[in-house]
Amino acid sequence: MNKIVVIGGGAAGMMFSTQHIRKNKEDSVIVFEKGEYVAWAGCPTPYYISSSLDFGAVVSRTVESFTSKGIDVRVNTEIVSVNKDEKYVVTDKNEKVYYDKLVIAVGAKPNFKLDNAYTLSNPSDAKKIKEKIEDRSTKKALIVGGGFIGIELAESFIEKGLDVSLVEANSELFPIISKNTKDILYDRIKESGLKCYLAKKVTSFNDNYVILDDDTKIDFDILVLATGVKPNIDFISQIVETKDGKIVVDKHFNTSVKDIYAIGDSVYNINRMGGEYIYQPQGDIANKHGYLLAANKEFKGTNRSFASSYFEIKVAGTGYSLEEAKKLGYNAKLVEMTGATKNSHFKEAKENKVEVVVDVDNNLILGAFSVGYDAVAQFIDQFSILISQKVKIDELINIDFCYSPTNSTVWNPVLVLYRKVVK
Numbered sequence: 001m002n003k004i005v006v007i008g009g010g011a012a013g014m015m016f017s018t019q020h021i022r023k024n025k026e027d028s029v030i031v032f033e034k035g036e037y038v039a040w041a042g043c044p045t046p047y048y049i050s051s052s053l054d055f056g057a058v059v060s061r062t063v064e065s066f067t068s069k070g071i072d073v074r075v076n077t078e079i080v081s082v083n084k085d086e087k088y089v090v091t092d093k094n095e096k097v098y099y100d101k102l103v104i105a106v107g108a109k110p111n112f113k114l115d116n117a118y119t120l121s122n123p124s125d126a127k128k129i130k131e132k133i134e135d136r137s138t139k140k141a142l143i144v145g146g147g148f149i150g151i152e153l154a155e156s157f158i159e160k161g162l163d164v165s166l167v168e169a170n171s172e173l174f175p176i177i178s179k180n181t182k183d184i185l186y187d188r189i190k191e192s193g194l195k196c197y198l199a200k201k202v203t204s205f206n207d208n209y210v211i212l213d214d215d216t217k218i219d220f221d222i223l224v225l226a227t228g229v230k231p232n233i234d235f236i237s238q239i240v241e242t243k244d245g246k247i248v249v250d251k252h253f254n255t256s257v258k259d260i261y262a263i264g265d266s267v268y269n270i271n272r273m274g275g276e277y278i279y280q281p282q283g284d285i286a287n288k289h290g291y292l293l294a295a296n297k298e299f300k301g302t303n304r305s306f307a308s309s310y311f312e313i314k315v316a317g318t319g320y321s322l323e324e325a326k327k328l329g330y331n332a333k334l335v336e337m338t339g340a341t342k343n344s345h346f347k348e349a350k351e352n353k354v355e356v357v358v359d360v361d362n363n364l365i366l367g368a369f370s371v372g373y374d375a376v377a378q379f380i381d382q383f384s385i386l387i388s389q390k391v392k393i394d395e396l397i398n399i400d401f402c403y404s405p406t407n408s409t410v411w412n413p414v415l416v417l418y419r420k421v422v423k
Contacts, residue, residue, distance in 0.1 A: 001026045001027055002028075002101055003028050003029065003098065003099050003100045003101075004017075004020065004025070004027055004028065004030070004033070004099065004100065004101045004102075004103065004265055005030050005089055005097060005099035005101070005102050005103070006029060006030065006031045006032070006103045006105055007032050007034070007079045007102070007103065007104055007105060007106055008032075008033065008104070008105035008106040008107055008264065008266075009031050009033030009035075009037075009038035009039065009047045009075065009105075010025065010033075010038070010039070010040060010107045010264065010265075010285035010286065010405040011039070011040075011041065011103065011264065011283050011286040011287050011290065012105040012107070012263040012264030012265070012287065012289050012290040013031055013038075013103065013105030013290065013377060014031070014038055014039040014066065014194050014290070015059075015261075015286070015287045015290030015291055015294070016103055016105065016263060016289075016290035016291075016294050016382050017029050017031050017066070017071050017290075018066070018069065018071070019290065019291055019294030019295065020189070020293075020294040021069060021070050021071055022052050022069075022294075023294060023295070025070070029070070029071050029072065029074065029348045030071075030072040030097065031066070031071060031072065031073045031074065032075065032077050032078070032089070032091065033073070033074070033075045033076075033077065033158070034076065034077065034078035034079075034092075034398070035075065035076070035122055035124060036075050036076055036124065037059045037075070037122070037123045037124070038059075038061070038063055038066065038073055038075065038399040039059070039060065039061045039066070040058055040059045040122065040123045040188050041057070041058055041283055042120075042121065042283060043058075043282075043283050043325070044057040044058050044119055045058055045123070045125075045126040046149065046152035046155070046156045047152075047156065048126055048130065048418075049126055049129055049130045049153070049156045049157075049160075050115075050155070050157075050159040050160060051130075051159075051160075052159070052292070055123070055127075058123050058279040059123050059128060059390065060269075061297070063075055068393065070200070070264070070361075077091050077093065078090060078091065078092040078300070079092075079235060080092050080235055081235055082235065082236050082239055082260075083087045084239050084257050084260065085121065085241075086098075087099055087100070087102070087259065089102070090093040099259075100259065101218070101259050101260075102259060102260045102261070103260075103261045103263065103293070104144075104233070104236060104240075104247065104255070104260065104261065104262040104266055104285065105262070105263050105264045105266065105286075105290070106231070106232045106265075106266050107121075107231075107232055107264055107266065107281075107286075108121065108181060108229035108230060108231055108232055108265035108266070108281045109121060109229060109230060109231075109232040109342065110227070110228075110229055111227050111228045111229060111230050112225055113225065114205060114223075114225065116205070116207050116223065117144075117205075117223040117224065118132070118222065118223065118224045118225070118226045119224065119226075120149055120153065120224065120226065120258040121229060124360060127242060129153075129222070129224065131246050132222050132395075133157060133160050133162060133222060134160070135295065137221065137392070138162065138222050139162065139163060140162065140163045140164075140165075140219055140220050140221045140222075141157045141162045141163070141164045141165070141220060141221065141222045141223075141224070142164075142165045142166075142167070142210065142218055142222070142223050142224070143157075143165070143167070143178065143223070143224045143226055144167045144202055144210075144223070144225050144226065144227060145166075145167075145168065145225065145226030145228065146166055146167075146168030146170065146173045146196070146198070147226060147228060148306070148308045149226040150166060150168070150224075151166075151173065151224035151308060151310050151319035152308060152309070152310070153224060153226060154166050154194050154310070155309075155310055155311055156194075158192055158193065158194060161240065162222075163193075164193075164194050164195065164199065165195040165196075165197065165218050166194060166196050167197045167200050167201075167202060167210075167212065167218070168196070168197070168198050168199075168200070169199070169200065169201050170198065170199065171198055171199040172198065173186075173189075173196075173198070174308075174315055174317075176317060176321045176369065177315070177317060177321070177355070177369045177371065178321075178322070178323075178334065178355055178369075180336070180353075180355075181336070181353045181354075181355045181369060181370070181371050182315070182371045184313060184353070184371060184372070185310060185313050185315065185371050188310055188311055188312075188313045188353065189310065190381060192310075193288055196230055197212060197216065197218075200212045200213060200216070201213045204210075207337075208220060208221070210223070210224040212355075214281035215402045229265065229281055230245050230246075231245060231246050231247065231266040231267070232266065233245070233246075233247060233266050233267075239257060239260075240255040240256050240257050240260060240262065241255065241256035243268060243277060244268070244279075246266070246267055246268040246277070246279055247263070247267045247268070248265050248267070248277075248368050249262050249263075249268070251270075251298035251299055251300065252293075252296070252297075252298055252299075253267070253289065253292075253299070260421070261293060263286065263289035263290055263293055264285075264286035264289050264290070264311065265281035265286060267289075268375075269285065269299075269302050270300075270301035270302075270303055271301060271302065271303070271304065272300060272301040272302060272303055272387070272388060273303065273319065273320065273366065273387065274320075274328060275301075278300050278301075278302060280304060280377045282306070284345040285302060289416065293369070295302050303384050303387050303388060304317075304318065304319065305316045305317070305318040305319075305380065305384045306318075306361050307376070307380070310353060312320070312373055313371065313372070313373070313375075314352075314370075314371070314372060314373065314376035314377065315370075315371050315376065316370050316376045316379070316380040316410050317367070317368065317369035317370070317380060318367060318368055318369075318380050318381075318383055318384040318387060319365070319366050319367030319368060319383070319384070319387050319395070320332075320357055320366045320367040320371070321367055322334045322357050322367075324367075325357050325359070325366045326365065330359050330361075330366060331359070331360045331361045332356075332357055332359060332360065332366055333353055333357075333360055334357055334418050335355070335357075335358055335417055335421060336353070336354070336355050336356075336357045337344045337353070337354050337355075337356070337413055337416045337417065337420065338351040338352060338354060339352045339354045339370065339372070339375075339379050339409070339412070339413040339416070340354060340374070340408075340409050340411075341354065341404035341407065341409075342403050342405060342406050342407060342408065342409070343406070343409065344409070345404075346406075350372065350373040350374065351368050351372065351373075351380045352371065352372025352373060352374065352375070352376050352379065353370060353371050353372055354368065354369070354370045354372075354379060354413045355366045355369050356383065356413075356417050357366070358421060359419075363393050363394060363421075364387075364390060364391075364392065364393065365383055365386050365387050365391075365393065365417070366387070367383075367387075368380055368383035368384075368387075370376065370413075379401070379413055382412075382413075382414055383413075383414070386414070389396060391419065393418060394418070394422050395415050396415060396417060396418040397418045397422070399412075399414060399415070401414070401415070
């Protein structure tokens with residue numbers, strides 16, 4: 001019998017715990033979670049805030065549902081230190097708990113925090129933001145950061161009737177995607193009334209306004225910082241090997257210390273194509289980590305696949321951008337096309353823009369990105385599979401796709417890529 005201690009009750013920690021106890025009923029599993037919820041999902045939180053989803057979409061299971069399966073779950077309990085030699089952890093209640101195996105699944109924390117600003121990194125944060133914006137005195141919202149959370153929160157706030165401004169230091173939103181492909185996103189942002197300040201930085205904060213680097217003043221009733229996240233590993237960063245503030249693990253999630261493993265948003269992943277480290281704090285990756293660690297199977301890395309949306313406009317991508325590919329030394333080119341989910345003569349049919357980065361010398365796909373209306377992520381999923389399996393472009397014509405006028409077009413974007421590349 002092994003005593004397993006898991007630090008962190010989010011997606012990775014609870015996936016591991018449930019799968020491990022199912023396969024190893026003789027083991028004991030103790031999960032420490034510093035918050036009040038476990039098995040929560042961060043991705044639905046903007047839609048809970050807008051009331052498009054209820055709280056059950058964020059926290060779908062109770063602590064009792066796990067304890068009934070034999071998992072000892074201790075919420076509102078933070079681990080403050082780890083003794084790797086004597087193999088025990090110490091809680092904020094000064095309790096010492098010994099382990100045979102330790103799993104670090106603490107997730108991430110905001111890159112930047114201010115006393116008068118909100119952040120969104122857990123269910124409690126989401127409840128506080130929702131309560132604030134539903135206060136009738138809250139009229140103006142300011143979001144600093146134009147990534148996934150920033151854009152999705154902007155939509156949620158607009159849905160709630162707020163006047164919303166967004167500040168992003170980069171000159172573009174989703175800079176990995178070319179401007180031509182995402183012009184419909186910018187059109188929708190303008191149409192929605194979102195005030196978008198690109199290539200701008202906040203130089204000073206006050207209780208109810210900020211000043212930008214061009215002296216623009218933006219008033220707010222609620223300020224949300226959405227400037228990205230970093231691993232929440234201060235308590236163990238001097239014990240296990242780290243790089244750029246992320247825990248380094250091998251394909252089986254072993255850290256540099258025997259019997260200590262790390263999964264989820266606390267670790268660096270490996271890019272499947274180039275082998276370089278990549279940080280990808282996403283719920284689907286965290287769940288995979290937990291599942292594979294419990295099964296003692298290796299994780300082969302990621303393609304950096306992602307998806308997001310702004311109202312009806314969907315955004316998705318995988319792999320390298322053209323600029324990234326060229327910097328890495330590839331003889332790369334960009335192939336542009338459109339894709340749709342039904343015959344273009346239907347009145348409701350709308351086209352998605354698709355761009356694919358091609359390795360000219362090796363006849364392979366390096367990346368793919370799409371912005372549009374329907375099945376954007378599903379189109380990109382197809383390209384991610386092709387990238388992972390290193391399928392040659394001249395083989396794509398042999399793939400048999402489903403077709404009917406109401407479900408698809410004759411030429412799937414994968415087949416269009418073949419026609420544009422193979423002469």
